[in-house]
Amino acid sequence: MTRSGPLTRFNPAQPGAAGMKVVATGLLVVMAATYLLTRAYEARYPGLSFVKAFAEAAMVGGLADWFAVTALFRHPLGLPIPHTAIIPRNKDRIGLTLANFIRDNFLVARVVARRMRNIDVAGAAGRFLRTPSGEGNRIRRGASRLIADVLEGLDDERLGGIVKGAIAQRIARTEVSPLLGAALASAIEDNRHVPMLEAGIRTLARALEANEPLIREMVRKKASWVLRLAALDEKLADAILDGLRKLTVDMSEDPDHPVRAKMAEALAQLAQDLQHKPETRARVEAWKEELLANRSVAQWLDRLWQRARAALIAGARDPDAVMAGRMGEIMRSAGATLEGDPRIRKAVNQFVRRAVAGMAASYGGSMVGLVSETIRGWDARTVTERLESAVGRDLQYIRINGTIVGGLVGLVLHLLDTL
Template sequence: MPAPQDEVERRRALRQHRAFASGLLVLAAVIFIACSAWQSQGEAPGWVGYVRAAAEAGMIGGIADWFAVTALFRHPLGIPIPHTALLPKKKDQLGTALSGFVGENFLNAQLITEKVAGANIPQRVGQWLAEPDNAALVSREAGKLTANAVRAIDPADAEALIKTQIIDKAAEPLWGPPAGRMLEQLIADGKTEPAVEAVIGWARTKVYGMEETVVTLIDDRMPGWAPKFAKSLVGERVYKEVVEFIEDVDRDPDHEARHALRRFISQLAEDLQHDEVMIERVESLKADVMGSDAVQGAAADVWAAFSRNLIAAATDENSVLRVKAAELCVTWGTRVQEDPTLRDELNRRLTGVVSFLADNYSGEVTAIISETVERWDAEEASDKIELMVGKDLQYIRVNGTLVGALAGLAIYTVSQALF
């Protein structure tokens, strides 16, 4: 239905055209009456008969077409003549017929698939996307859609989804056995050696910076009667031995200390999988971690950061996301143009989807038409339809008056010529 401002304009135009058609009918009636009066006085010239015949036939044609047009929407003059006010009476049948017509002629699976297949849509889409300007347009519009979709999501719903589907799901299974199996696989792949090196490097760094601490510790542990120089010598000697030990471990890839670290990691992988005490410790740690305020409040922080960054990337034409989207469009469009096998496959899939939709959902689509028409108020629907097409229907009345006048004139002329 038209917008309110358009409806006002349509009603004004309908009144004007209706007034013109009615005025033409009144004019024909006035001419007929004037000619009839003139002829009744016996002094009218011969041409008056021709004018009178034209006006009479035009008046009859105008009245007939006025009746026909009016009978579509209401009872003429309010008289309930049979087969008038057709639209209010036949509204439901009209909706059913219209839905059937649309279903048979527009949503026919064979017709639609033939049209889609002949349109060569993949080739056209690929050619269009291969243009950088068009690819940039797609990237821009997709970015707007993405940003608007993210803004439309209720943060509370997003946070609840993150918490239930990620945080809570992560806390459900036992952590120990999976961690043990993962560690065991890392050991088998030789991926734990960096951890061994990291421990040795950490120990080396600590030892190099604790000479004073070692000497002081030795001094405190030695008897008070020992000479001070002896304490210093012992402390320095102990520190030197520790440094030499660490350096040996650092240089020798087959050092026993390294093997001890590897055995510890292997035993840890075993304990994480099979030692109930270790598994319980990990579960206790998991409960502490997952129950902490930091983790429980992480959903809000995760969604805030994710949504903010995604919106920023989607709206920034120079972002990696937007640039990659445009490049992907150009690449895909070029490939579709150059690869006939891909085009055929896309065309086959497209026609398959269209055929499936037409076969399975055309009834639902056409049912919308009939159901919508059935819900219309009969009088209001008739008024709205007349508002949409009534202006054009008034030309039928005008044509009826003019054509009737010409036909009457022609008949009268032939009659005069013959008789």
């Protein structure tokens, strides 16, 4: 079963296409009737020869344009005439041509960079996010519907493969150890590591309570038979547990506790090693490569993509819900920052320009395949009907113009012949 994609939901914005078709066909019938009448009375009224010439040529012009318009979408009168039903027969080739056009004009890195050089993406995004109502809201709704239709219409497997492949390749090419080290060093410098330490202490306390039977069993096994005989192993276990509990409480309450200071020193040393120590960096990169090669990571990326795609579609279908509540406040605040801070706007624009140009260079060919295969998967009859409905009004005007122009040409030729 073929997919019709978003075209199946297309609601043409050209009212009156069917009415114009009736007008064009009716004009052709009128010309035919006029021709028959003038031919019958031409001998009695010689002046009707001019009307007859006009009607005769108009019929020829109208029929020729009817044939041309019909041949674009189907076989005229159902006859398999060569070079008719052009769009259904060449749907796949049209899709490939469209995809190549998109690639050559929009997905070449230098073209993308040149086109985006003067585009203020950050400013536009800021205005888009900051505007809660009015014209911006109508634009948001229209853009949201378009995004939702595109996301639902594109081949999920191919598009997901491109996205997941891009994420995996970007992670593989990026040395994460210096980034982690710089982030940790920045957190320590701003004292943002304190919540991490406190969370670690709380985790240690919970682990201590959860593993109390295991600790008691370890003490009992390590204690000598004399201690066990005197039941001193239980007291020893109680002393160890009480000491560990007191240590976690003291560490939690005293910011200057020596053990806590040692933990902070260890974090600072880790941040330094992650950035500058070759052995640590190599070990982190090896862990990263093992993670990327793990099937569980691939499944996690797949679930991440599916959730992101579903969230994007749901948000696009209901943009007001996305912009409401706390999330809406955050997005509006981000929009005001993007629009008002020149440094952030410049950095975001530069990042977007480089990212889009890089994606165009890396995935232009894949996008061509995605577009062409998506169009190939659409039902030919549905595509034909929707395209004909979308441009049907103009097509019928072609028929009307052909009828009138043909009649005028016939009238001029008859006048010249008479003279």
